[in-house]
Amino acid sequence: MPSESVSDADLIAAARKVQSRAHVxxxxxxxxxxxxxxxxxxxxxxxxxxxxxxxSLHAEEVAVAEAVKEGHSELSRIAVSSDRRDGVTPCGMCRQTLAEFCDDDLLVLCDEGEGEAPSEYTLGELLPNAIAEGMLE
Structure with a gap:
């Protein structure tokens, strides 16, 4: 039985907290x-x-690698936050990495700052027509 999902606010908070460990x-x-x-x-x-x-490694890639390393290959959503709280979205390379492990409906939450609701996208909106395994045959 799946665990209960964390709130959007908790997912954004976790993304903010890990920023202090970034090497930039x-x-x-x-x-x-x-x-x-x-x-x-x-x-x-x-x-x-x-x-x-x-x-260089991007935050989203590192999170995906951690999940896969622990045996997870099904992703449900991701929150992304920069220290500038500027609504940063995953870059194209990270979008393609995410597409390897999830469908177009993966929810992407982008931190807009304190008191603001995060922007919400689906991976399919951010990366239409992603390169998929079946295309490489």
Whole structure:
């Protein structure tokens, strides 16, 4: 039986909390992500920059990796927050990573700041026509 889902506010709070662990010496732009799996577990990630920019990891990727590492492959929603509370959405690369593990209806919550409701999107809205496994055959 699936666990009870956490509230949107708690998911945003988890994304905000993990931002303090971000390693961002180049952009100084902290991002946190909190990913809820289909069975209600929450995994978090923060961005990790590297002097060789292409080796940097994004918060959403780290959260997905944590969930998959623990045996979860069904995702239900993700909250994304930057330290600027600017409604940041996952970048294209992160959207494609999410698409590997969920359907177009994955709910994406984007932190707009204190007292503001998060912006809500589905992954399908953010990444229409994603590259899928069946396309690579």
């Amino acid at each position: 010496p180049y952009s100084e732009y902290r991002v946190g992500a909190a990913l809820e799996t289909a069975d209600g577990e929450v995994f978090v990630g923060c961005n990790l920059e590297n002097a060789n920019y292409s080796n």
